[in-house]
Amino acid sequence: MADKIKDAKIIFVVGGPGSGKGTQCEKVVAKYGYTHLSSGDLLRAEVGSGSERGKTLQAIMQKGELVPLDTVLDMIKDAMIAKADVSKGFLIDGYPREVKQGEEFEKKIGKPCLLLYVDAKGETMVKRLLKRGETSGRADDNEETIKKRLDLYYQATEPVIAFYEGRGIVRKVDSELPPDEVFSHVSKAIDSL
Numbered sequence: 001m002a003d004k005i006k007d008a009k010i011i012f013v014v015g016g017p018g019s020g021k022g023t024q025c026e027k028v029v030a031k032y033g034y035t036h037l038s039s040g041d042l043l044r045a046e047v048g049s050g051s052e053r054g055k056t057l058q059a060i061m062q063k064g065e066l067v068p069l070d071t072v073l074d075m076i077k078d079a080m081i082a083k084a085d086v087s088k089g090f091l092i093d094g095y096p097r098e099v100k101q102g103e104e105f106e107k108k109i110g111k112p113c114l115l116l117y118v119d120a121k122g123e124t125m126v127k128r129l130l131k132r133g134e135t136s137g138r139a140d141d142n143e144e145t146i147k148k149r150l151d152l153y154y155q156a157t158e159p160v161i162a163f164y165e166g167r168g169i170v171r172k173v174d175s176e177l178p179p180d181e182v183f184s185h186v187s188k189a190i191d192s193l
C-alpha cells in the first residue's frame with residue numbers, strides 16, 4: 001500500500017501555533033493543486049466522529065499536548081494513500097512536531113523535498129490565536145492552552161527545523177507580513193523545487 005506514495009512530492013509545513021501554516025497551505029492548494037493534510041485537522045475530524053479514540057485525543061489536545069506519534073502518523077499515511085492516485089504533491093501541515101516524528105515519517109512514508117518554515121513572533125501568534133478563538137470553536141484557542149502550545153513548540157518543534165537545516169531543505173518565510181506577501185515568498189520556495 002505504501003508503495004503508492006513512496007515517490008510522492010512531500011513538503012513539511014512547520015511553524016508555531018497561529019503562525020499561518022493553514023492560511024498559506026490554502027493558497028498553495030489554490031495555485032499549485034497540492035493536497036493539504038493538516039495533522040491537527042485530521043485529529044479534530046476523529047474527535048468530531050465521537051469515537052472512543054476521539055475522546056482520548058480531545059483530552060490531550062485540550063491540554064495543548066502532543067498526541068502519540070503512531071496515532072498521528074497512521075492518520076497521515078492513510079490520508080496520503082487515499083489521495084495518492086490524484087495528488088500532485090502533499091503539504092503536510094503541523095507535522096513533524098518533534099524530530100522523532102520526522103524520522104518515523106521517513107522510515108514509513110518517504111523523504112520531504114522541502115520544509116517550509118512559517119515564522120512569526122510569539123506575541124503575534126498569541127494575538128492571532130486569541131482573535132481566531134472568538135469564532136473558531138477550537139477548544140485549544142484559549143489563553144491557557146495557547147501558552148502551553150507555544151512552550152511546547154519552542155521546546156519540541158524548533159529542533160525539527162535545525163534538524164532539516166542540516167539537510168539544506170529549509171525555506172523560512174516571514175509570516176509577520178500580510179498573507180499575500182508571505183505567499184509570494186512561499187511561491188518562490190515551491191517554484192525552486
Ligand SMILES: Nc1ncnc2c1ncn2[C@H]1C[C@H](O)[C@@H](COP(=O)(O)OP(=O)(O)OP(=O)(O)O)O1
Nearest residue numbers: 016017018019020021022023128132175177178179
Ligand atoms: N500573515 C498573516 N497576517 C495576519 N493574520 C494572519 C496571517 N496568517 C494567518 N493569519 C490569521 C488567520 C488565522 O485567524 C490566524 C492563524 O492562522 P492559521 O493559518 O490558522 O495558523 P496555523 O495553521 O499556523 O495555526 P495552528 O497551528 O493553530 O493550526 O491568523
Ligand SMILES: Nc1ncnc2c1ncn2[C@H]1C[C@H](O)[C@@H](COP(=O)(O)O)O1
Nearest residue numbers: 039040061064065066067072094095097
Ligand atoms: N504532528 C502532531 N503530533 C502530535 N500532536 C499533534 C500533531 N499535530 C497536531 N497535534 C495535536 C496537538 C496540537 O496542539 C493539536 C492542534 O494542532 P494544530 O496543528 O494546531 O491544528 O493537535
Ligand SMILES: [Mg+2]
Nearest residue numbers: 021022038040
Ligand atoms: Mg492550522
